[in-house]
Amino acid sequence: MSKNYRILDLIRRSRTPLENHLIDGLIDGRVSRREFVRHGSLLGLSLPLLGRIGMAAGFGAAPSLARAAGAAGATIRVGSSVPAAAIDPVTIADAGGLLVMQQVAEFLCVDGTDLVLKPALAESWSPNTDGTVWTFKLRKGVKFHSGGEMKADDVAASIDRLADPANSSNALSVFTGILQKGNTKKVDDYTVEFHLDAPNGNFPYMVSSDNYNAVIIPASYKGDYEKSFDGTGPFKIEKYTPKVGASFVRNDDYWGDKALPDRTEFTFFTDIQPQILALQGGQIDIINQMPVLAGVAVLNDPNVDIISLKSSAHQQLHMHCDEGPTKDARVRRAIALCLDREKLAAGLMKGRAALGNDSPFAAVYPSTDTSVPQRKQDIAQAKQLMEAAGLAQGFKMTLTTERYLEIPEYAQLIQNWVKEIGIELELNILDQGAYYGDAVFGKSNWLDSAMGITDYGHRGVPNVYLAAPLKSDGTWNAAHFKNKDYDQLAASYIGALDLEAQKADAGKIQKLLLEETPVIFGYFYDYLTATAKGVAGVQPTAMSQLFLEKASKA
């Protein structure tokens, strides 16, 4: 299709230099259509506008986001894990709890199934020239379930509450070094500014559904969320019984399209097997989150549909860079070269995973530099590296990890592979609580073990993975990796506002981490949601959220 420069020029007139740079990238072919949509949404360009630009640049109509509307009035029944603690936007930290909270409360923007940011309570957002101040324009006429209108005060209070170190906030680790208490400022009733500690090109993700604590609730909130379950969402609470379940009804005052289902019912399960049996037995319609190993039985069941989302969730295999045989980067590379990643993705993860290349840059991220060669199994090269390191005869060491998902099986595979280069791994597989311990250096098997495997959940942008587990002063730096060049590159990536600058930094980081290999990223696994046949319009996110306002049953 030909490009329509007249329309493009018209659009470009009212855009910022940063936005125009992205549009140029699309026209010149430096940025793909998918990357354009995702990064454009991050900069605050609306989806219809992104579609218009795409059309004018000769890419044809954007795929319609609207789905065929199903029948209204259904009761949708969901199986999910038990909320592990009291439901409170400030402290919540588990999948079961954040799922319940997200049914009633909403975010400024939503990191959707395609990892593209979509407006929710904020209609638009934009950075200043260096990315230190982000301005969010709020939607007007949004009502809380308790009656009041959502305004800038509520947004400022909700985010401030999370950035306050005195508040037991689970989101404090997201905001540390990025946004301090008091720096979320109301401009007028419908405009909020976030004044950041340092430039940040991915900030909107920190106040999107990607930061699951960041729901907007009334400024007057004082704790005890289970008393009110107040929010602005398409559903209102009907009943919540801790450890048992929750039900919700349609919110007829909702600002957007009214929800299709009359009701939704959530049933809590402590284990995945009973959920699978309940789905097969017709007692629930949806399993929100199904680990691939446990779900093998239904992956090919003709009565079950699987919604598979590409995600950045992964298991990190760290190796101490400051002591023992893995102090030598050649040994760490040798270990990484033993892994047969294709086998991991196809066998262990049943094809529901993408290959990892020993950096947090998963294929799902638009900023990932895909020209960096993929590391493959190469035992001969691994043996050479061991010899060069003076360890041709091999050595013994312990791999400490947690009993969670497929991690024990993953550890066994690694144990077998490294035998070929003479490394004898003893596995020490612990209960999750024992593995994480107090989660501070000196009091945690996770942070103190010479070699360990740790589960990391999905993030819409790699910022968190780049900082806490890998920066010299990172609080989750289990590999004890200290590298000034890396720290600078990570800071530069995090501050970069435009996609090409991010890509350039990403490429450098990817190459540095391949050379140093403090952490092995073997694979990034898909997020699976199972639904009974005939259930449509279900929209999960890889953060364990589930949007049901368009759900229907045949």
Added chain:
Amino acid sequence: MVFLGGQVLPGNVGRAILGPFADQRAVDALNHSLGVDRPLLVQYGSWIWNFLHGDMGTSYVFRAPVAPFVVDALGNSMKLALIAFVLVVPIGILGGVVAALNLNRPLDRIISLGGLSVTVLPEFVTGIILILIFGVWLRWLPIAAAWPKGAGFFTQIYYLILPSLPLFLVLFGYIARMARSGMIEALDSDYTRTAVLKGLPWRTVIWRHVLRNALLPTITVIATQTGYLIGGLVVIETLFRYQGIGSLIFTAARGKDFPMLEAGILTIGIVYAVATLVADFLYSVLNPRIRLGAEQ
């Protein structure tokens, strides 16, 4: 003991609630607001003081009073245990009696061997097989034990049949074997021979002389199984999504929710003591020799 045992486990309450990836300052703030950063003795003292005043405390994790959780869970556990009892005790005893009366004949072999084989199968195996048969294929019985809100007595029983079946299978062989060996011993005894020789009808001999003596050890066994049936069903409760006291204690221990853990364990202790007391009482009803001085 529970209190101290919990303290030596790694991790702390704030960390358990906020997860390994939370900021340490947030964890400290939460621990402070829950009061778990106070000295152990102070925490223990305040817990005991409140408990003696009828206050089981507030759950650290759910930030709500513990008592309703424990009462609900205990009620659920007792319902399930009761149904399992009602099924297994008569059928188990009957099985044992029939086996003993047909000693070494095929029927005895079937009951003894069959009972033993299902007893050694763990309940998560039999549970899954039963769910697959009755819940998924035949769809006769509901898979989750949690009945809908406001369900009546019979609906509740209907929901509890499937979860009680694996318990039945675990206990049947055990009870039948005890009843069988008790019967064999009693049938072999002098008083039975005397009763038969003095011309009593066979039915009367069995009812009044044999069964009464044969059941004594069986009752002890049943009483000791009460603790298991009330507090030890974590696997069944998980499988059938049933909120009993076993899983309540299990999750409380994992989440370091001490007020919940302590209240749960004390409750099970009390139930166990009461069950043993009832067994002793039944014992005395069946066996005149231990009605202490009652005849004098």
